Amino acid sequence: MSQYLLSIDQGTTSSRAMLFDLKGNIHAVRQQEFPQHFPDSGWVEHDPDDIWSSVKQTCDAVMSEECADDDEVIAVGIANQRETTIVWDRVSGKPVYNAIVWQDRRTASYCKSLKSASHEPWVHSKTGLLIDPYFSATKIRWILENVPGTRERAERGELAFGTVDSFLLWHLTGGREHRTDATNASRTLLFNIHTQQWDSELLELFGIPESLLPEVMDSADDFGIISEGGALNGVPVLGMAGDQQAALFGQTCFNVGMAKSTYGTGCFLMLNTGDKALRSEHRLLTTVAYRLKGKPTYAMEGSIFIAGATIQWLRDGLRLIQNACDTEPLAEGTPIDHGVYLVPAFTGLGAPYWDPDARGAIFGLTRDTGIKEIVTAGLQSVCYQTKDLQKAMEKDGSRPINLRVDGGMVANNWVLQFLADILGARVDRPSIVETTALGVAYLAGLQAGVYGSLDELASLWRCDRSFEPVMTKEKRDQLYDGWIQAVHKL
Numbered sequence: 001m002s003q004y005l006l007s008i009d010q011g012t013t014s015s016r017a018m019l020f021d022l023k024g025n026i027h028a029v030r031q032q033e034f035p036q037h038f039p040d041s042g043w044v045e046h047d048p049d050d051i052w053s054s055v056k057q058t059c060d061a062v063m064s065e066e067c068a069d070d071d072e073v074i075a076v077g078i079a080n081q082r083e084t085t086i087v088w089d090r091v092s093g094k095p096v097y098n099a100i101v102w103q104d105r106r107t108a109s110y111c112k113s114l115k116s117a118s119h120e121p122w123v124h125s126k127t128g129l130l131i132d133p134y135f136s137a138t139k140i141r142w143i144l145e146n147v148p149g150t151r152e153r154a155e156r157g158e159l160a161f162g163t164v165d166s167f168l169l170w171h172l173t174g175g176r177e178h179r180t181d182a183t184n185a186s187r188t189l190l191f192n193i194h195t196q197q198w199d200s201e202l203l204e205l206f207g208i209p210e211s212l213l214p215e216v217m218d219s220a221d222d223f224g225i226i227s228e229g230g231a232l233n234g235v236p237v238l239g240m241a242g243d244q245q246a247a248l249f250g251q252t253c254f255n256v257g258m259a260k261s262t263y264g265t266g267c268f269l270m271l272n273t274g275d276k277a278l279r280s281e282h283r284l285l286t287t288v289a290y291r292l293k294g295k296p297t298y299a300m301e302g303s304i305f306i307a308g309a310t311i312q313w314l315r316d317g318l319r320l321i322q323n324a325c326d327t328e329p330l331a332e333g334t335p336i337d338h339g340v341y342l343v344p345a346f347t348g349l350g351a352p353y354w355d356p357d358a359r360g361a362i363f364g365l366t367r368d369t370g371i372k373e374i375v376t377a378g379l380q381s382v383c384y385q386t387k388d389l390q391k392a393m394e395k396d397g398s399r400p401i402n403l404r405v406d407g408g409m410v411a412n413n414w415v416l417q418f419l420a421d422i423l424g425a426r427v428d429r430p431s432i433v434e435t436t437a438l439g440v441a442y443l444a445g446l447q448a449g450v451y452g453s454l455d456e457l458a459s460l461w462r463c464d465r466s467f468e469p470v471m472t473k474e475k476r477d478q479l480y481d482g483w484i485q486a487v488h489k490l
Contacts, residue, residue, distance in 0.1 A: 001070045002027075005445050006062070006232070007437035008055055010080045010164050011243065012101065012265040015054035017062040018437040019073070022450055024460045026434060028066035030058040037098065042105035042347060042356075045098040048086050051164060052171050056229070063231035073232060075448045076172075077239030077440025078223075079246040080164035082187045085139035087150065087161050087212070093175060096159065097147050099167075100139040103266075103305055103347045107138035108356040119205065126192045126199055128277060128286030133348075133356055134303070136163060137189035137206045144207065154209050161212040163187070165240050169223055172237065177224035180214040182291035183245040191216070193277055193288055196296060219245070219290040220447040239443030241290060243436045244268040248299065249290055250439030251404040251430065252458040259400035262436070263409035266350070267307035267382060269389040271300045271400055282392040283352040290443070300398060302351040302389030306344040306360075308409050310378045313346070320371045324408070327375050331414045334376040336471075337479060340364040341384075341486035342377040352392040353487070363486045382409065383419045384483040390423055402426045406435040413467075421471035422480060431462040 004027060009016040013036065019027040034050040067073070083102035088095045100106070111131050114120065120131045129135055140161055144151040153159050162170065166180045185191040185198075190208065192199040198213055217223060223237040241249060244262055248270045251260040256274040261267060270289065277286050277298040289299035311327060314320045321327060341363045348356035362374065393399055403425055409415055410429050420427040432438055445451045469476075 001072060003072045003074055005441040005450070006059070006073045006076045007441045008059065008076065008078045008168065009437040010051060010055055010078070010168060012081045015051065015058050016437065017058035018434060019062055019066055020438065020441040022445065024432065024438055024442070026432060028062050030061040032058050040106070044101040044103040044347070046084070046101055048088070048095040048099050048167060051099065052168065055168055059232060060230050067231070073235050074450060075236055075238040075444035076226065076232065077444035078165050078168055078237060079241055079243045079436045079440040080168070080184070082163060082184060082242035082244065083134055083136050084164050085136045085161065086164065086167045087140065087143050087159055088167065090158055090160050093171060096150050097143050100142065102134055104139065105133045105348055105356045107133040107142055110138055111356070123189065123202065126202060127189055128186070128193050129189055130283065130285070130354055132354055135187060135189040137202070137208065140208050140212070141206050154212055157211040159212060160214070162214050166214045169237060172226045172229050173224040174227040178214045179217050179223050181217050181219045181221065181240040182288045182296060183219055183242045185216045186288040187242060193286065218292055218294065220292055220443040222447070238447035239440040241440055241443060244270055244301065245289055246439030247406055247436045248272065248439065249442055250435030251406065252461045253404060254454045254458055257398070260404045260406065261386060263307050263382060263405065263407035265307065265309045267304035267385060269302045269386060271393060271398055273298045273300055273398070278396070278398070280392070280396050282395045283354055284392050284396065285351070300393060300396065302392060304385045304389070305347050305350045307382045308407065309346070310344040310381060311409070314375055314378050320375055327379055328412045328414045330372040331376045331379055334372045338373045338376060340369055340373045340377040341483055342374065342381045343486050343490060344378070344381050345490060352388055358490045361490060363489060379412070379415050380418060383415065383422045384480065386419060387422050387480055400425065402428065404428050404430060406430065406433045416467045420467040420469045422476055424469050424473065424476060427467040429464045431464045
């Protein structure tokens, strides 16, 4: 008989179910993509039924195909795309509107009005976040204001709000549990990260009834028992975290100053700041990294909206490549200083600019520019944006000099070498790059008693390859100055 931890990794473009053995090795994975909906410029939606069905099908597949009759799944962990917002009927579970995805910018004008009214400083002081369409609160408000009858139903307590973790937990437990964890709560603009509670003043500002909100738990906690999960029925959900926090946990960045950067659809650089919620003066976010036994650990985070999505655009939008793996040989055959800069502001710019109105552009095109230069510029844009975050952290007094990386893009050795060069920092790729799923497996395993401590988890981390910077500072500064000039032209 084998024992496993199962992770549900519900991401922006796909859902995955992953079985880990108790040493943190991947036993099996099943993945299913689902449709993206773009009903208007800057709008991004998912059908919540697609999310739930893709999760259910991947879990069913991995259990039926990879688990023997006498194997045991000890616990389940859920990682999720974070700020994505769903409101549903408490009885039927039927969503009142599509999920409004974290990338969605429809509330930009409302956010501007709040900033103009000087609300941002005190909102930032409570939440660690900036007022931006990215976060859940303005998305909830939009649903309440624009879906007929929704506000009245919310006031009567008939509706529930949740980020995707809450929505999945509700469905997995047959509607019995309406809960989230502190990491997801900290991304809503409604949660006071210092008191670790929903904040009545923030709820009043955004016009959101408290009855909509889930109970906030630790990241390793007893969330509920699965009753609508087929072969998983009877298994407890014991871990839950937003995907970026889960990746930090999976990378075992438990000490102050340790940092990870995830390269998925977007890019997210997160630095552990311990028990101090450090305030950024350079437009980075302060967030809950994880909460264990009631005690929060904080992080400083820089969020980039478009990373791997740039490669998807080069493949599907421009049709310059057939597969993501085509990018590495193209870049290897291109001079580093080819002069082209691609700024992928398809849905605005994230940290440290926070410009929801910015749109993408390519600068430096000449008659000599071809496919390989544009593709290389797309890869470099991800690294330049990470440099933006590093610079901001440095100004706040916390420059990461060693970075653990994960996500789909880190299979590309050229990208990681250029990243090390442009950062002037060592970049470490772990043996297991599925650190988001691994992180919630670790959280669930902690709660189940499989692991005794964070030190035990840290001992499981293994490095696949380190990339050391070889570029001169002069060259690094020259290339980065070109990027800054390109951004300022938007």
